[in-house]
Amino acid sequence: MKDKRITLSHGAGGRLSHDLIEEYFVPCFDNDPLRALDDSAVIPVQSGQANRLAFTTDSYVVKPLFFPGGDIGRLAICGTVNDLAMAGARPLGLTASFILEEGLSLEDLKQVLVSMKGAAAEAGVAVVAGDTKVVEHGAAEGLYITTAGIGQIPDNVTITSAQAKPGDAVMVSGPIGDHEIAVLMARGEFSLQGEVESDCAPLNSLVQAMLKVCPAIHSLRDPTRGGLATVLWEIAQASGKGVVVEEGAVPIRKEVKGVCDLLGFDPYYLANEGKLVAFVPEKEAAKVLKAMQKHPLGKEATVIGKVTLGNPGKVLLHTPIGGHRLLEPLSGEQFPRIC
Amino acid sequence: MNPHNRPDEGRLAPRLIEEITRLADSPMRLMEVCGTHTVAIFRSGIRSMLPPGVELISGPGCPVCVTPAGEIDRAIALSRREDMILATFGDLMRVPGSSSSLQEERAQGRAVRVILSPLDAVKIAEEHPDKTVCFFGVGFETTSPAIAAAVMEAQRKGCNNFYLLSSQRLIPPAMRALLSAGKVNIDGFILPGHVSVVIGKAPYCFLAEEFSLPGVITGFEPLDILEGIYLLLRQRKEGRTEIEIQYSRVVQKEGNPRARGIMGEVFAPVDARWRGLGTIPASGLALRDGFSQMDATQAFDLPLQDIAETPGCLCGEVLQGLVRPPECSLFGTRCTPEDPVGPCMVSTEGSCAAYYKYGRGNEG
Ligand code: SF4
Numbered sequence: 001m002k003d004k005r006i007t008l009s010h011g012a013g014g015r016l017s018h019d020l021i022e023e024y025f026v027p028c029f030d031n032d033p034l035r036a037l038d039d040s041a042v043i044p045v046q047s048g049q050a051n052r053l054a055f056t057t058d059s060y061v062v063k064p065l066f067f068p069g070g071d072i073g074r075l076a077i078c079g080t081v082n083d084l085a086m087a088g089a090r091p092l093g094l095t096a097s098f099i100l101e102e103g104l105s106l107e108d109l110k111q112v113l114v115s116m117k118g119a120a121a122e123a124g125v126a127v128v129a130g131d132t133k134v135v136e137h138g139a140a141e142g143l144y145i146t147t148a149g150i151g152q153i154p155d156n157v158t159i160t161s162a163q164a165k166p167g168d169a170v171m172v173s174g175p176i177g178d179h180e181i182a183v184l185m186a187r188g189e190f191s192l193q194g195e196v197e198s199d200c201a202p203l204n205s206l207v208q209a210m211l212k213v214c215p216a217i218h219s220l221r222d223p224t225r226g227g228l229a230t231v232l233w234e235i236a237q238a239s240g241k242g243v244v245v246e247e248g249a250v251p252i253r254k255e256v257k258g259v260c261d262l263l264g265f266d267p268y269y270l271a272n273e274g275k276l277v278a279f280v281p282e283k284e285a286a287k288v289l290k291a292m293q294k295h296p297l298g299k300e301a302t303v304i305g306k307v308t309l310g311n312p313g314k315v316l317l318h319t320p321i322g323g324h325r326l327l328e329p330l331s332g333e334q335f336p337r338i339c
Numbered sequence: 340m341n342p343h344n345r346p347d348e349g350r351l352a353p354r355l356i357e358e359i360t361r362l363a364d365s366p367m368r369l370m371e372v373c374g375t376h377t378v379a380i381f382r383s384g385i386r387s388m389l390p391p392g393v394e395l396i397s398g399p400g401c402p403v404c405v406t407p408a409g410e411i412d413r414a415i416a417l418s419r420r421e422d423m424i425l426a427t428f429g430d431l432m433r434v435p436g437s438s439s440s441l442q443e444e445r446a447q448g449r450a451v452r453v454i455l456s457p458l459d460a461v462k463i464a465e466e467h468p469d470k471t472v473c474f475f476g477v478g479f480e481t482t483s484p485a486i487a488a489a490v491m492e493a494q495r496k497g498c499n500n501f502y503l504l505s506s507q508r509l510i511p512p513a514m515r516a517l518l519s520a521g522k523v524n525i526d527g528f529i530l531p532g533h534v535s536v537v538i539g540k541a542p543y544c545f546l547a548e549e550f551s552l553p554g555v556i557t558g559f560e561p562l563d564i565l566e567g568i569y570l571l572l573r574q575r576k577e578g579r580t581e582i583e584i585q586y587s588r589v590v591q592k593e594g595n596p597r598a599r600g601i602m603g604e605v606f607a608p609v610d611a612r613w614r615g616l617g618t619i620p621a622s623g624l625a626l627r628d629g630f631s632q633m634d635a636t637q638a639f640d641l642p643l644q645d646i647a648e649t650p651g652c653l654c655g656e657v658l659q660g661l662v663r664p665p666e667c668s669l670f671g672t673r674c675t676p677e678d679p680v681g682p683c684m685v686s687t688e689g690s691c692a693a694y695y696k697y698g699r700g701n702e703g
Binding site: 248262263264266317318319320321322323324325326328331 | 348349352353356375378381382383384385386387388429455561562565675676677687688695696697
């Protein structure tokens with residue numbers, strides 16, 4: 001087992017491919033639809049008051065494959081579960097496709113799969129179908145994963161970015177920026193040391209807890225690439241309303257702020273993988289906030305702003321000194337500055 | 340939990356604004372020399388709070404922006420050499436040279452590494468004894484002591500595969516050049532805190548003595564900047580013209596003589612070209628003779644070409660405070676941070692990038 005590596009034969013569709021799937025993938029994602037190894041997974045749909053499906057897909061490429069607080073496997077499960085959750089959907093099943101680079105150690109692959117299994121269990125969902133392909137050494141970086149997910153939306157839930165209404169409370173489920181800073185530090189390009197862990201987590205149970213106290217939540221987004229600023233801007237644009245954010249209320253860890261100051265990064269543009277932004281009717285805000293704070297993934301949830309009729313399509317940031325500025329979506333990539 | 344703000348910010352800022360408003364009985368045009376100030380001013384929304392008479396103008400203090408395209412081309416030429424690892428600061432990656440950028444070179448497989456500290460470049464050289472490692476060192480007085488320390492470290496360790504392509508520049512000579520050109524119309528300077536940690540107050544005294552302009556060495560927190568503006572207005576009210584230090588919790592009057600000592604040991608001032616400002620005497624730094632074996636310009640064949648500015652790009656005027664970024668016809672249309680035309684749109688601290696990211700719709 002030690003130092004065994006992926007070779008092109010693992011992708012040739014023959015015996016080795018079969019062994020790889022039987023030995024690594026099936027035991028990890030053990031579930032009935034997958035075990036059947038048929039061409040399609042067949043999954044039951046819960047009948048009753050959930051007549052709409054949410055359906056999403058995303059590809060994951062991250063360097064390094066492993067970072068504090070997660071790895072590419074955990075990311076691939078959480079990302080797709082969270083995309084479903086942001087529509088208010090309960091996940092029914094996921095699929096996972098793997099592009100493996102020739103030379104990838106089977107030990108690393110195993111670790112990624114175990115981590116996917118753990119994340120899927122946390123989310124209470126199964127990986128019911130999958131695929132693997134092997135590409136030549138150099139044609140990929142270790143491994144890439146594409147996951148897709150399908151979920152059922154309760155009939156009394158309609159969550160879209162366009163629905164934000166004046167007066168809505170804007171909440172985040174916890175401090176922003178942890179994921180991107182954790183990955184940046186794990187890359188080791190900069191001689192940065194610190195204790196920041198990725199926040200990578202499946203948010204579906206948090207969302208269920210929120211919907212339980214308030215099925216009328218207007219908008220939900222997980223601020224991944226582009227960060228908080230970008231999702232707020234997208235909601236402002238989609239709804240044609242204004243968003244006002246109190247900078248002093250936006251939670252950020254000291255360590256994350258420190259790295260941002262050092263590199264000249266703006267924390268509002270940092271990616272998160274286990275945080276959500278919720279737009280909640282004013283009257284229900286206190287209830288929802290309480291439900292979030294009771295959940296382990298929302299302990300540090302807080303209200304950061306509100307929706308206004310004025311400034312349609314714009315996000316206005318009130319600074320702690322009493323000034324204001326517009327929060328624009330991310331343009332380009334953030335690069336560390338010189339001094 | 341929330342490290343954005345000093346706890347007393349919300350209370351002190353309105354009082355400073357009140358004082359500023361009281362003192363601003365006639366127009367006052369202030370230049371913030373340093374790009375870090377430009378960004379901090381936008382991020383904290385200070386422009387939205389100032390009375391209409393107080394105008395802030397961005398100056399030449401973005402090291403990436405003032406680096407002429409010809410020097411970027413030299414770094415690109417180096418990165419194309421066999422067995423070369425070129426190390427540099429992240430801000431420089433996307434700066435367009437005449438036909439490429441370091442980022443494009445990296446995408447084509449050249450070894451270009453982004454580092455945070457010049458010492459990291461020496462480390463890379465040690466780890467790759469079979470490669471040639473060149474550090475493209477761009478920066479002002481803030482960065483130069485660290486670059487000097489890296490050069491000394493490389494020498495101490497006998498790293499004979501380490502080279503420096505020096506593109507360092509000094510702030511006070513540029514301010515003199517700016518004022519001597521007589522085009523810019525300003526009433527005072529918000530002086531850079533970080534640079535002043537090293538050089539202290541003396542190098543700015545000519546502003547008051549020769550040009551009758553006040554200056555305040557200012558920190559980077561929103562309250563620091565407001566206080567800096569207040570102190571400049573107070574000087575005018577009281578009929579004084581001098582260099583003051585607002586950022587006294589960090590900046591000593593005499594600067595940091597040790598840091599200057601290291602700089603002086605390793606580098607000697609040379610004439611340098613600035614984008615927009617032309618060649619300014621004794622405004623750059625080159626390796627002294629004792630270190631010339633590490634000088635990339637001597638070790639490699641690197642002719643310095645005079646590259647014309649991109650047609651339509653007003654970076655040169657922006658850097659001199661003659662034109663505000665939105666006045667450039669390419670701003671926000673052909674020139675955006677995703678697809679920058681000039682360096683002022685590239686650097687995190689460039690004026691055009693700051694106006695684009697933070698300034699659209701809330702200019703003051
Ligand atoms: S907006 Fe672009 S083209 Fe215009 S001056 Fe700035 S960098 Fe140059």
